[in-house]
Amino acid sequence: MTMPVQLELHLQRFRCPNRRYLRQTFVEPLPTLALPHAHRTTRLARTQQRFALALGGEAGVWTLNHLGITTSSDTLLRLIRAFEPAVAEAVTHGGIDDWAYHKRYGD
Structure with missing residues (x-):
C-alpha cells in the first residue's frame, strides 16, 4: 500500500532591491534536501539511481514498487544516463605485487 507524503517547508524569502532583475x-x-x-528529494533520486544501475529499467521498477517506491522505467533509464562515475586518480607510483611475483617465480 502506498501512501502519499507531502512536505511542508517554512523557508525564508528574500527580496532583491535591484529592479533590473526579473525575479524580485x-x-x-x-x-541537501532537493x-x-x-x-523528488536527493535521497530518493540517489536510491532510485542505485537500483537502476544495479537492476536496469524494468527489474528496477519491479523491485522499487515492492519497496513502496513508485516510479517508471523511463525515470530509471534517465537516471542511468545521468550517472557520472567518480574519476579515478592517476597512478603516480607503480609497484610489483609481491604475492603474484612469489606465486609465479617461487620464493
Missing part, C-alpha cells in the same frame, strides 16, 4: 524575490536553497525545481 528569492527563497533560500536546500541543496535540487531547485525537483519533484
